[in-house]
Amino acid sequence: MSAKIYRLFIILLISAAPILFPQQAMAQSTKAVSAAQEEKPEGPTFRGIYLSADMFGYIYPIFVKDKYYSTEISATVNLKNRFFPVIEAGFGHTDMVSQLYEIGYRANAPYYRIGMDYNMQYKNGKPNYIYLGARLGYTTFKYDVNAPSLHDPIWGDAVPMQLTDMPCQAIWAEAVAGVRAEITKNFYMGWSLRYKYPLRKTPMSNGGPWYIPGFGAGSGNVIGATYNITYYLNFTKRRP
Amino acid sequence: MYRFRHIAYLLGTTLCLIASMTACSSEDCPINNTVAGKMVFYSHLGDAVAINGTLSVSVVRPQGDSVVLNLKSNASDITFPLSYTHETDTFIFDYNAGLAYDTLYLSHINTPTLVSVACGTAMFHTLTKVQSTHHVIDTLIIKSPEINYDERENIQVIYHTAN
Numbered sequence: 001m002s003a004k005i006y007r008l009f010i011i012l013l014i015s016a017a018p019i020l021f022p023q024q025a026m027a028q029s030t031k032a033v034s035a036a037q038e039e040k041p042e043g044p045t046f047r048g049i050y051l052s053a054d055m056f057g058y059i060y061p062i063f064v065k066d067k068y069y070s071t072e073i074s075a076t077v078n079l080k081n082r083f084f085p086v087i088e089a090g091f092g093h094t095d096m097v098s099q100l101y102e103i104g105y106r107a108n109a110p111y112y113r114i115g116m117d118y119n120m121q122y123k124n125g126k127p128n129y130i131y132l133g134a135r136l137g138y139t140t141f142k143y144d145v146n147a148p149s150l151h152d153p154i155w156g157d158a159v160p161m162q163l164t165d166m167p168c169q170a171i172w173a174e175a176v177a178g179v180r181a182e183i184t185k186n187f188y189m190g191w192s193l194r195y196k197y198p199l200r201k202t203p204m205s206n207g208g209p210w211y212i213p214g215f216g217a218g219s220g221n222v223i224g225a226t227y228n229i230t231y232y233l234n235f236t237k238r239r240p
Numbered sequence: 241m242y243r244f245r246h247i248a249y250l251l252g253t254t255l256c257l258i259a260s261m262t263a264c265s266s267e268d269c270p271i272n273n274t275v276a277g278k279m280v281f282y283s284h285l286g287d288a289v290a291i292n293g294t295l296s297v298s299v300v301r302p303q304g305d306s307v308v309l310n311l312k313s314n315a316s317d318i319t320f321p322l323s324y325t326h327e328t329d330t331f332i333f334d335y336n337a338g339l340a341y342d343t344l345y346l347s348h349i350n351t352p353t354l355v356s357v358a359c360g361t362a363m364f365h366t367l368t369k370v371q372s373t374h375h376v377i378d379t380l381i382i383k384s385p386e387i388n389y390d391e392r393e394n395i396q397v398i399y400h401t402a403n
Contacts, residue, residue, distance in 0.1 A: 152325065159324045161361050
């Protein structure tokens with residue numbers, strides 16, 4: 001799995017390279033960049049706020065068979081164009097029936113994340129950059145499972161498999177890597193790739209939840225992603 | 241022009257992201273999807289032993305007994321099912337085709353479990369109490385109470401004699 005993630009990240013970084021390292025930037029000599037940096041004053045710590053909406057939560061389910069959706073917004077504070085404390089809030093939703101086992105699963109709930117991103121190219125002083133970050137996610141929700149009865153092969157009994165309003169709380173951590181690029185003045189696009197690690201799920205009776213809003217589906221570590229459309233509230237006269 | 245290139249590249253990378261995520265989304269289901277408990281046989285000295293002769297095991301049901309192990313020679317362990325609805329199951333151990341018998345009573349809690357929507361559902365069990373007659377068996381000990389897809393030693397059957 002880790003090899004898959006590594007390969008995926010490398011492919012994405014290579015394909016995003018033209019944004020992050022445009023020809024104009026490459027054409028500049030190191031000397032010119034250094035001179036620009038020297039000329040640029042330090043500037044204020046608080047530079048602005050990125051307000052983002054995630055599109056990936058509605059695009060991705062089109063391509064997979066076990067569908068779950070999410071709507072997510074976030075606010076990211078720009079501190080010196082280097083540190084980016086972020087708050088994310090969203091709503092996860094699924095109401096699906098698996099084709100193979102005819103298992104119905106339903107869950108709807110809000111989720112929240114807090115964390116921080118770090119601009120890996122802050123020395124360039126440009127609005128387009130690669131970032132690394134971390135998140136802590138939390139949700140509390142109830143889920144329903146409606147599956148065909150379990151048939152006892154020896155005693156011959158049938159047991160209904162219906163779980164209703166099963167309560168669950170979940171806390172998880174995420175490692176984040178992504179890109180953000182300016183499309184036009186104060187409008188940005190970007191994506192992030194997330195490796196999610198469950199820290200706590202309670203209770204775990206009846207196998208625990210299959211889908212956790214904000215975390216995803218599966219019992220172990222999962223990979224997630226976001227594709228953001230962003231508006232930048234610039235509180236300074238300079239570009240980010 | 242530069243902005244359009246940005247948009248084109250970002251949409252391209254997003255498509256790569258979706259394609260890669262879709263490829264990674266398949267869920268690995270457990271290879272072993274049989275729910276069964278396991279008893280391992282020991283002498284009163286604590287050594288693992290095999291039954292000298294044959295062992296047959298049947299479960300007592302309202303509609304008639306069902307054989308789960310038939311005349312197995314030199315058995316050193318057995319796997320056994322548990323009922324989905326009863327709180328206590330009764331097993332008959334028949335040594336050497338009627339030479340001696342023991343009756344085992346296994347009490348358990350049944351838990352209907354969602355493994356995942358991709359891997360299905362199953363009935364898992366938790367052993368709460370084990371008892372037996374003592375014609376050949378000395379003691380039953382719960383080693384691991386959880387009975388699920390993980391094959392592990394759930395009950396130690398301690399015999400009076402070394403074989």
